[in-house]
Amino acid sequence: MSVLVVGSIAIDTVKTPIEEHSNLLGGSASYAALGASFFSPVRLVGVVGNDFPESEFQFWKERKIDSEGVQRANGKTFRWSGEYSWDLNTRETRSIALNVFENFKPVLPESYRQTDFVLLANIAPSLQAHVLDQMARPRFVVADTMDLWIASARADLDALLRRVNLLILNDSEAREITKETSLIKAGRGIRKMGPEYVAIKKGEHGALLFGDGDQFFSCGAYPLEDIHDPTGAGDTFAGGFAGYLAAHVQEDVTFDVMRKAVIYGSVLASFCVEAFSLERLRKLTHDEIADRYQMFKMMSQFEVLT
Amino acid sequence: MSVLVVGSIAIDTVKTPIEEHSNLLGGSASYAALGASFFSPVRLVGVVGNDFPESEFQFWKERKIDSEGVQRANGKTFRWSGEYSWDLNTRETRSIALNVFENFKPVLPESYRQTDFVLLANIAPSLQAHVLDQMARPRFVVADTMDLWIASARADLDALLRRVNLLILNDSEAREITKETSLIKAGRGIRKMGPEYVAIKKGEHGALLFGDGDQFFSCGAYPLEDIHDPTGAGDTFAGGFAGYLAAHVQEDVTFDVMRKAVIYGSVLASFCVEAFSLERLRKLTHDEIADRYQMFKMMSQFEVLT
Numbered sequence: 001m002s003v004l005v006v007g008s009i010a011i012d013t014v015k016t017p018i019e020e021h022s023n024l025l026g027g028s029a030s031y032a033a034l035g036a037s038f039f040s041p042v043r044l045v046g047v048v049g050n051d052f053p054e055s056e057f058q059f060w061k062e063r064k065i066d067s068e069g070v071q072r073a074n075g076k077t078f079r080w081s082g083e084y085s086w087d088l089n090t091r092e093t094r095s096i097a098l099n100v101f102e103n104f105k106p107v108l109p110e111s112y113r114q115t116d117f118v119l120l121a122n123i124a125p126s127l128q129a130h131v132l133d134q135m136a137r138p139r140f141v142v143a144d145t146m147d148l149w150i151a152s153a154r155a156d157l158d159a160l161l162r163r164v165n166l167l168i169l170n171d172s173e174a175r176e177i178t179k180e181t182s183l184i185k186a187g188r189g190i191r192k193m194g195p196e197y198v199a200i201k202k203g204e205h206g207a208l209l210f211g212d213g214d215q216f217f218s219c220g221a222y223p224l225e226d227i228h229d230p231t232g233a234g235d236t237f238a239g240g241f242a243g244y245l246a247a248h249v250q251e252d253v254t255f256d257v258m259r260k261a262v263i264y265g266s267v268l269a270s271f272c273v274e275a276f277s278l279e280r281l282r283k284l285t286h287d288e289i290a291d292r293y294q295m296f297k298m299m300s301q302f303e304v305l306t
Numbered sequence: 307m308s309v310l311v312v313g314s315i316a317i318d319t320v321k322t323p324i325e326e327h328s329n330l331l332g333g334s335a336s337y338a339a340l341g342a343s344f345f346s347p348v349r350l351v352g353v354v355g356n357d358f359p360e361s362e363f364q365f366w367k368e369r370k371i372d373s374e375g376v377q378r379a380n381g382k383t384f385r386w387s388g389e390y391s392w393d394l395n396t397r398e399t400r401s402i403a404l405n406v407f408e409n410f411k412p413v414l415p416e417s418y419r420q421t422d423f424v425l426l427a428n429i430a431p432s433l434q435a436h437v438l439d440q441m442a443r444p445r446f447v448v449a450d451t452m453d454l455w456i457a458s459a460r461a462d463l464d465a466l467l468r469r470v471n472l473l474i475l476n477d478s479e480a481r482e483i484t485k486e487t488s489l490i491k492a493g494r495g496i497r498k499m500g501p502e503y504v505a506i507k508k509g510e511h512g513a514l515l516f517g518d519g520d521q522f523f524s525c526g527a528y529p530l531e532d533i534h535d536p537t538g539a540g541d542t543f544a545g546g547f548a549g550y551l552a553a554h555v556q557e558d559v560t561f562d563v564m565r566k567a568v569i570y571g572s573v574l575a576s577f578c579v580e581a582f583s584l585e586r587l588r589k590l591t592h593d594e595i596a597d598r599y600q601m602f603k604m605m606s607q608f609e610v611l612t
Contacts, residue, residue, distance in 0.1 A: 087487040181393040183510065184529045204489065205511040206524065216605050218512070220524025223490045259608040299522050300606050302565040 002066075003246040004138075005033045005239065006045035006106050006131045007121025009052070009070065013081035014231050014276060016088060024277035025056060026080060028121035028144065031232035034281050035239025035268045036119065037063045038289060040246040043112045045069035045131065049077040049100040059282070068109045073100035088227050089203070108134040117246035120164075121235055122146050125156040132163055140253055142166045142242045143195075144235065150177050161194035165253070168238045170201045183208060197258060199241070199265075201234055209262050215255045219262055220300060222270035222292060229276040233269040236281065240268035267292045308372075309552040310444075311339045311545065312351035312412050312437045313427025315358075315376070319387035320537050320582060322394060330583035331362060332386060334427035334450065337538035340587050341545025341574045342425065343369045344595060346552040349418045351375035351437065355383040355406040365588070374415045379406035394533050395509070414440040423552035426470075427541055428452050431462040438469055446559055448472045448548045449501075450541065456483050467500035471559070474544045476507045489514060503564060505547070505571075507540055515568050521561045525568055525606060528576035528598060535582040539575040542587065546574035573598045 007029030013022040029046045036042050042065040050072070060067045078101035081094040106127060116139040120128035128143055143164045149157050150173060157177075161167060167190060169177070174186040177193075183200055187210035190198045198210045206220040244261040245253065267289055274280045313335030319328040335352045342348050348371040358378070366373045384407035387400040412433055422445040426434035434449055449470045455463050456479060463483075467473060473496060475483070480492040483499075489506055493516035496504045506514045512526040550567040551559065573595055580586045 089487075181395075182531060182533075184531050188531070202511065205508065206526070208526070208529075214601075216529050217608070218526030218529070218605050219608070220512070220514070220526070223514075223522050223524070225488060225490050225494070227488075256608075263608050295520075297609060299524050301609075302523070302525070302562075302569050303603060303607075 001116050001246045001249075002041040002043055003036050003117040003119055003242050004043045004045065004108075004112055004115040004131075004135075005029055005036060005119045005121055005242070006069075006128070007032055007123050007144075007235070008078055008101060009046040009048050010078040010080050011051070012079070012231065012277065013094075014229055015083040015094070016229060017084065017086050018228075019276075021276045026231060026277060027078065028123065028232075028235040030278060031235035031272065031281075032119055032121040032144075032239030032242070033060070033065050034063065034278055035236040035265070035272075036243030036246070037065050038240065038268065038284070038286070039243035039248075039264070040117075042066065042243070043069060043115055045106045045108065045112070047071040047073050047078075047100050047104045049073055049075045052077045069106070069112055071104070071107070073104075075100040082231070084230065088230055091230070106131050116140065117242055118142065119238060119242035120144065120160075121238060125149050125153050125160040129156065129160050129163070140165045140245060140249070142168065142238060142245070144168045144238045145173065147173050147176060158193065161190075164195045166197040166199060166241075167195040168199045168201065168234070168241065170203070170234060174198075174200045199262060201237060207237070207262055207266060209258060211255050211258065217255070217259045217262060219266060219296070222266065222296065223299070224270060224273065227273045230273050231276075232278070233272050236272040237265040237269040239265075241265035263293060263296050264289070267296060307422050307552045307555075308347045308349055309342050309423040309425055309548050310349045310351065310418055310421040310437075310441075311335055311342060311425045311427055311548070312375075312434070313338055313429050313541070314384055314407060315352040315354050316384040316386050317357075318385070318537065318583065319400075320535055321389040321400070322535060323390065323392050324534075325582075327582045332537060332583060333384065334429065334538075334541040336584060337541035337578065337587075338425055338427040338450075338545035338548070339366070339371050340369065340584055341542040341571070341578075342549030342552070343371050344546065344574065344590070344592070345549035345554075345570070346423075348372065348549070349375060349421055351412045351414065351418070353377040353379050353384075353406050353410045355379055355381045358383045375412070375418055377410070377413070379410075381406040388537070390536065394536055397536070412437050422446065423548060424448065425544060425548035426450065426466075427544060431455050431459050431466040435462065435466050435469070446471045446551060446555070448474065448544060448551070450474045450544045451479065453479050453482060464499065467496075470501045472503040472505060473501040474505045474507065474540070474547065476509070476540060480504075480506045505568060507543060513543070513568055513572060515564060517561050517564065523561070523565045523568060525572060525602070528572065528602065529605070530576060530579065533579045536579050537582075538584070539578050542578040543571040543575040545571075547571035569599060569602050570595070573602060
């Protein structure tokens with residue numbers, strides 16, 4: 001089954017304490033779509049400008065990422081530039097130029113409207129809602145968000161949450177949205193705002209998944225010694241998660257499938273940070289994913305090791 | 307098999323944002339010994355003053371904690387008072403009175419010297435070494451430490467590390483001792499200082515275990531919504547860990563046994579924080595431990611769920 005991915009498509013400049021690269025493909029939808037494409041066909045929604053390289057459309061085609069929903073607008077592509085702190089744990093935005101993104105209104109091609117699985121990658125909640133408005137009853141809606149929308153578009157975000165099956169957000173955002181210091185209270189609290197499931201990303205500490213009642217899952221992060229560029233790790237996690245679900249859900253979405261989706265999302269995110277932009281993901285193979293999945297099993301199971 | 311536990315025995319006053327209690331049994335050895343006693347007989351080494359309640363000796367006897375190695379010195383028992391921040395994540399020491407602990411030199415009863423498993427709970431590394439000096443070739447030595455010794459007794463600590471099989475420390479201490487921000491680099495780096503195994507405690511984020519080569523294990527923390535008193539959680543983790551090893555190691559210490567020891571240590575620590583002092587652990591049952599172990603399995607496994 002296909003997954004519809006909507007979000008930003010950007011051209012990034014990224015500076016770490018070690019190196020700086022510019023003219024990188026970036027944006028939440030770029031990472032999420034490529035992450036999802038390892039498991040299922042993707043229908044991509046976004047906007048690019050005249051300066052956007054044609055080669056990316058070619059790449060999407062090769063990856064079974066349908067780009068019919070990517071608008072080509074007159075002007076420049078959204079540009080973002082960020083700089084990471086010495087330990088790569090925090091980053092500062094150096095500049096943003098919204099460009100064609102400023103007036104972006106996602107319009108779904110007719111062929112997209114029946115998609116069962118939807119990933120609303122990180123963009124303004126009003127745009128995420130606008131995508132849902134155009135869809136014929138999707139089976140499962142995953143949404144990502146960020147601190148900016150919690151602070152500046154809270155009413156829109158609250159309205160969206162009631163239409164979402166799974167919300168993905170990071171630990172500081174989970175604390176911010178609930179005003180709870182305990183991540184356990186935060187995860188359970190967010191479920192009361194609407195989403196059946198909540199996934200909290202904790203960076204180097206892995207991820208938590210909350211479902212109904214005592215449904216709870218915790219996974220560590222892959223033990224990487226060197227991270228080259230954390231940009232897009234969360235978007236890739238969301239993409240891998242949604243793509244895995246779209247490919248593996250049978251009748252109902254079960255907590256067992258959700259657990260594995262967390263692991264596959266984490267596997268993909270662990271590759272993402274090994275290089276700048278999407279460079280590692282572009283050459284990633286299914287064998288490498290399978291090997292790292294086995295490693296996740298070895299590092300987290302303490303009984304019935306197979 | 308027995309485990310020898312040496313550390314501090316204290317009378318604590320603990321203040322959280324909710325409540326304050328005084329005259330509580332505390333100290334690293336008190337928590338560690340009780341934690342270990344759920345799995346194996348314990349031989350306790352420490353010192354108490356004239357004011358120490360006789361009832362604790364009676365309690366230890368009931369729990370198969372041999373207190374022959376607990377010296378009764380003239381003077382008052384070591385006293386510690388601490389206050390936790392609003393989110394219970396940090397604490398400040400309000401007062402310390404070393405009292406009889408000031409001149410403490412652990413002396414091992416003859417019957418203790420052949421013990422195979424040793425837990426050097428948190429005390430000065432020179433005292434930890436002094437205990438090892440009196441022992442006839444222990445099979446497996448576990449040591450806990452703290453930031454104070456990393457800062458003030460580094461040479462002693464470095465010398466001790468070469469005699470230790472497993473070092474347990476928390477995340478900030480692991481970063482401090484190695485000057486690495488990555489916990490993965492820190493864990494692997496500490497192994498190069500001597501210990502075959504390193505366990506890094508991450509509080510609400512669980513624990514990591516590092517062994518030889520790619521031996522790596524990661525476990526989350528039990529999803530507690532309410533923590534009443536974090537005091538002694540780390541000591542209890544170390545006690546449960548060492549006690550489980552002493553009870554379950556056959557010929558060799560394998561990484562598979564170590565994984566389970568991390569889980570049982572985490573299970574005990576999760577109970578410890580549910581009440582002040584040792585109150586929750588005093589009434590803890592083996593059934594409760596078994597139930598929570600199952601819960602750890604449910605929350606961390608994503609295949610072959612049994």
